[in-house]
Amino acid sequence: MTPTWHPIPGGVTAPAGFLAAAITAGLKPSGNPDLCLLLAPQGAVCAGSFTTSLVRAACVDLCAERLAASGGRARAVLTNSGQANACTGDRGLIDSLRATAALADRLGLAAEQVLICSTGVIGVPIPMDTLLAGLDPLAEALSREGGEAAATAILTTDLTAKQIALEADLGGRRVRIGGMAKGSGMIHPAMATMLGYLSCDAGVPAPLWQAMVRRAVDRSFNAITVDGDTSTNDTVLAFAAGEPLSPEHLEALEAGLTAVSQHLARAIARDGEGATCLIEVQVEGAADEAGAIAVARTVCGSSLVKCAVHGRDPNWGRIVAAAGRAGVVFDPEAVALWLGEHQLMAAGQPLRFDRSAASAYLRDCAAGTYLGGSGPGGDTVLIRLRLGQGPGSGRAWGCDLSDQYVRINADYTT
Structure with missing residues (x-):
């Protein structure tokens, strides 16, 4: 019998072992939350999908390079909202390296285990003194209940937060998949002005997980459009950590992963700037x-x-x-x-x-x-x-x- 995936609360932190946090660091003049952190359990694998634009923010290249060098191993991702930090010259990479190194020190991780995503206006660098000052309270705020706050902190022109979690029984074992995303404008297939984060509490070998995530992205985030424009910062990062699943349950796991991704993708398209339907x-x-x-x-x-x-x-x-x-x-x-x-x-x-x-x-x-x-x-x-x-x-x-x-x-x- 095909397993049924049921919605549950918790968003990206619903899967076991995942923590998140968000604060208002002062990166955006609106005073809304603008800095968030997602931390995966020890031993996590991470798959990434990135913008195909030739004009890319340094954080995109840094994420891709670290995942390639580590064989898909990462533990944390930091997200700042308000500044895309794209087209900012050498400073873009320097600031991304500084931010991930400083956060790694606070989390007791190697810098290569920390990824970074930025979203906001192209050509605007991150106010680094503000970001760095926010890392201590951000790390201290990590909790199992932090998923909803994190889903809010990554927004820019979005009108609503976008999050979901699903649960299924796979071979007598409870498995959860969570996710959050942002995006409202500059959205088009081949990735767009969007960020997506997925979490799963089942262990999957990194190559298999990357292939599953790629197919799920093609059927979801790469199948939406708002205005025909792609962007410089688009990233999907999917973490999996936990006891390995037996091979016969991987197809059902991918179905859940695709369902989570499609829910978030539809939410992005529905929240398209000025949209009524x-x-x-x-x-x-x-x-x-x-x-x-x-x-x-x-x-x-x-x-x-x-x-x-x-x-x-x-x-x-x-x-x-x-x-x-x-x-x-x-x-x-x-x-x-x-x-x-x-x-x-x-x-x-x-x-x-x-x-x-x-x-x-x-x-x-x-x-x-x-x-x-x-x-x-x-x-x-x-x-x-x-x-x-x-x-x-x-x-x-x-x-x-x-x-x-x-x-x-x-x-x-x-």
Whole structure:
């Protein structure tokens, strides 16, 4: 019988042995929490996934280099919010090295076991005197109850904290997976302006854990988009520590890891700057999963589709046009398309549909009140595409595009 993953409280510190803390160090003028720490148990392995941008913050390269050099061994990650510390010249690396070394001293760890992530405005360095002064109270605040505070301290333009924990019985043993993330704008597949942290209290060999995390990221954080922009600091770090699982339970563990990652990814897309609803695109009948995800991503990323959803306009031509430029081969004469429960195309041909009812569906989703049908419901607009009879299926998530997005980003640094 397939194990069932159940939601539990605790977020990233729900798994056994994980501690977190957050403080208001004074890095952000808002006075909100802005410095956090996640500490994994002894013997933890860590897998990372990072931005593909050529313009990367020094902390991204430092994390990647330390994980590669250690074979995926790390114990702690420090996160500052308010300054991306990207495009700051040599100072970016110097400050990242100083911060991790100082924290390692306080935790009794080697500096190489400490990672660092930064988020905020590009081109702004970390106020190091402020950060260093916060390390003692930060380390002293570490606790099993610190997950919620940590999920708040990593936010920038986010409106809500994003965290989750799941639990399942695997072979008579309780296993937990937790996570937290931040992200609201500059979000696009191939990683985006987001940070994600995952924790697991089952032991997995580092190479297997890295492969599991890579697949989970491809099906979650790399399948969301808000505005088509990727960034300089995007990082996902996933820690696993505990008694090893037997091989027959690894598939179930990966399913839980993917579920946690997809929950956080959807929360990022729903919290897109200025968004009023989440868009979920489901693609089936593709030649393979990669092709299905590519089409879903392209539809989610279309500015015209996003604007149509925001305008409550069931303009299905924008959806199929976006699918056609995804770089995936399919037969246009085989396409079927649904908007919620409304079928708009079959066998590549348009169908008669109730335009007013389809528009009302979009309005209800924006209001968070749609309850009918077999789709996600609530505030989620469901677009479903069938490309043919192939075995490939995949999903991606995005949000509508409103005038508030322009206002938020026009005023971001001024």
